[in-house]
Amino acid sequence: MIVFDLVCEPQGHTFEGWFGSSAEFEDQKARGLLTCPACGSLSVSKGLMAPNVSAKGNQSSRGPAREKDAGSASSSGGVSNAPAIPPEQGEILKLAAEVQAKLLEQSEWVGEEFPEKAREIHYGETDEKSVHGTATPDEVEALEEEGIEIASLPFPLTSPKSRN
Incomplete structure (x- = not known):
């Protein structure tokens, strides 16, 4: 799974989306399946993201921000407007x-x-x-x-x- 930070273009709302691949993101976007959970806009794009760099073997690979957001996106491979x-x-x-x-x-x-x-x-x-x-x-x-x-x-x- 790939996790992208997404942004709705009209309002600048940011949210997270989980996809099987970059191509799956593009396919869902082209089919109008991505909507902003805050305002319902269909104008959604990838936001700026920090790369996911693996930690050393003796360190946790999940930072505090990821730990907090781990349950915030649906694991269905898409995006939800649910809280x-x-x-x-x-x-x-x-x-x-x-x-x-x-x-x-x-x-x-x-x-x-x-x-x-x-x-x-x-x-x-x-x-x-x-x-x-x-x-x-x-x-x-x-x-x-x-x-x-x-x-x-x-x-x-x-x-x-x-x-x-």
Whole structure:
């Protein structure tokens, strides 16, 4: 995950956003998915940031400012207009993300081929295995109408090939 300091251009409000990559930030910005949590402006850009330099092995890598802000952004990979997440809710989100990661370790990434692969598995055309990928809302609806059990993941995924 990459954490960017973001700024709304009209008012200068600053806030934090978490993204899978720089390309994911640009994609969300181009699709109009980034909004200022304070004023709702769609005119959002990256702010000036200090580089994240690793500390020596015998020192903590998190400074006091990062420690304070650790739970303030959603770990969903996007930006929220919700107020800062209370620490106990941040812990729940962290645990949910860890559970999702463990499940995905035992699953194969099939990307946009997810609907076809799920059908092949459901109808016995291929060996039963756990797969994950992407599907449009219409594809999800069609799979559910066919009685194919699927589950939406609570946190967004990026293709293993596009990760930093």
